[in-house]
Amino acid sequence: MGRHRKQPEPLVRRGSVVALAGLVPAGVVAVSTASAAEVNTAEFTALAVAHHDSPNRQAQAARAAAPVADEVMHMARHQGPPVVESVALPSDRAQSTAPAGPNGLPGVAYAAYQNAEHILAQDDPQCHMPWELLAGIGQIESHQAYGKLDADGNPLEPIYGPELNGSLYGNNVVPETDGGALDGMASYARAVGPMQFLPDTYRKYAGDARGTGISDPQNIYDASLTAGRYLCANGLDMNDPSQQTRAIMRYNNSMAYVANVMAWESAYKTGATPVAANLPRI
Numbered sequence: 001m002g003r004h005r006k007q008p009e010p011l012v013r014r015g016s017v018v019a020l021a022g023l024v025p026a027g028v029v030a031v032s033t034a035s036a037a038e039v040n041t042a043e044f045t046a047l048a049v050a051h052h053d054s055p056n057r058q059a060q061a062a063r064a065a066a067p068v069a070d071e072v073m074h075m076a077r078h079q080g081p082p083v084v085e086s087v088a089l090p091s092d093r094a095q096s097t098a099p100a101g102p103n104g105l106p107g108v109a110y111a112a113y114q115n116a117e118h119i120l121a122q123d124d125p126q127c128h129m130p131w132e133l134l135a136g137i138g139q140i141e142s143h144q145a146y147g148k149l150d151a152d153g154n155p156l157e158p159i160y161g162p163e164l165n166g167s168l169y170g171n172n173v174v175p176e177t178d179g180g181a182l183d184g185m186a187s188y189a190r191a192v193g194p195m196q197f198l199p200d201t202y203r204k205y206a207g208d209a210r211g212t213g214i215s216d217p218q219n220i221y222d223a224s225l226t227a228g229r230y231l232c233a234n235g236l237d238m239n240d241p242s243q244q245t246r247a248i249m250r251y252n253n254s255m256a257y258v259a260n261v262m263a264w265e266s267a268y269k270t271g272a273t274p275v276a277a278n279l280p281r282i
Contacts, residue, residue, distance in 0.1 A: 082208035082215040086158065086182055086192070093150040102268050105135060108149045109194075109220055113138070115209055116225040120232060127232035128239045134224045136264035137231075137251060138194055145194040145220055153220040160184070161191035174198065182217055193217035195227045205229040 098107025113131035120129040138144050148156045164174035165188040174189040182199040183190045189198055197217050206215035207225030215222045231238070231247040238244045248258045266272065 082206055082213055084182070084203050084206045084215050084217070086218050087154075087214065087216050089150075089154055093154070093156060095156060096149050096151045098151070102271055103273070105268065106144050106147050106149055108151065108153050109135070109138060109144045109224075112153050112209070112220040112224045115221060116207075116228045119207070119209060119225055120228045124229070124232045126235065126237060127228075128237055129228045129232055130238060130265070130269075132265045132268040133231070133238060133244070133248075133261070134227055135268050136261040137227055137248075138220070138224065139264045140257070140260055141196040141251075142194040149220060153222075154216075155194060155218055155220075158218050159193055159196075161196055163188050163190050178203075193223045194220050195223040197223070197226065197230075201230070202226060205233065 096106070096108045098111065100107055101110030110131075113134045116134055117129055117131040120127055135144075142159055145155045145159060150156060160183060162168060163185065164172070166173040176183070176185045176187055176189050178199045180186055182202065183192050189200075191198055192202065193216075195217075199217075202215075202217045202223075205226050206217075207222060207229050208215045209221040209225035210219070215226065217223050217226070230250065236243045236247045238247065244262075245258050248261050251257065251261075
């Protein structure tokens with residue numbers, strides 16, 4: 001996320017799954033590529049869903065049925081910015097058994113996204129960040145940490161993107177900048193965690209969602225809050241479709257990517273079932 005600048009990519013490329021024009025959600029607004037401050041390549045392809053222009057009654061019902069418990073609303077404050085580090089954890093941690101959220105969203109991820117929405121509503125109220133948008137990013141970037149999270153929101157295995165050495169289509173070379181402290185690399189950087197941040201970008205926007213004084217890019221609570229801070233930066237308002245489009249393009253400078261994120265956001269709001277787009281290889 002926010003990893004590097006690249007040339008605009010074609011709408012459909014080899015093996016891609018994208019939201020076709022007929023499936024682009026209402027509110028997707030074309031913006032100039034120059035309006036995206038930082039972009040990346042999103043290692044994971046998204047599934048396309050048809051937009052449902054129905055009221056948010058299903059979403060409201062889902063929230064009422066499964067509210068975020070007070071104990072996961074980690075609102076403790078610490079002086080100064082958090083320490084950014086990937087905390088070493090035991091390898092024998094058990095997978096969380098929290099009940100799933102909308103569309104099979106892992107329960108811990110569901111709580112993390114709602115927690116981020118709650119914190120941002122206090123810290124950056126003009127942004128109007130919905131948890132469903134963060135869930136859309138998490139789905140595309142890591143398939144919700146592959147659904148393998150412990151009860152504290154840590155992936156059972158650390159999540160890393162590919163080495164950004166210029167060998168992948170559309171990727172520029174991104175040299176290592178932090179000595180591998182977050183991504184374990186010596187020469188070239190790679191994205192880290194379920195929300196797929198470059199180390200430098202994560203450090204700039206790091207959020208402490210758990211009130212521990214530490215922000216860990218591998219932890220979905222911290223990573224989702226950091227993603228929200230990144231999307232909201234420079235006063236963007238997610239209630240404005242054009243501004244939301246600009247925010248998402250910070251992740252990947254592609255309207256296909258924007259359409260997929262918004263389609264997943266719509267799916268989580270309405271309970272629509274995502275379906276794969278069957279595209280021919282080219």
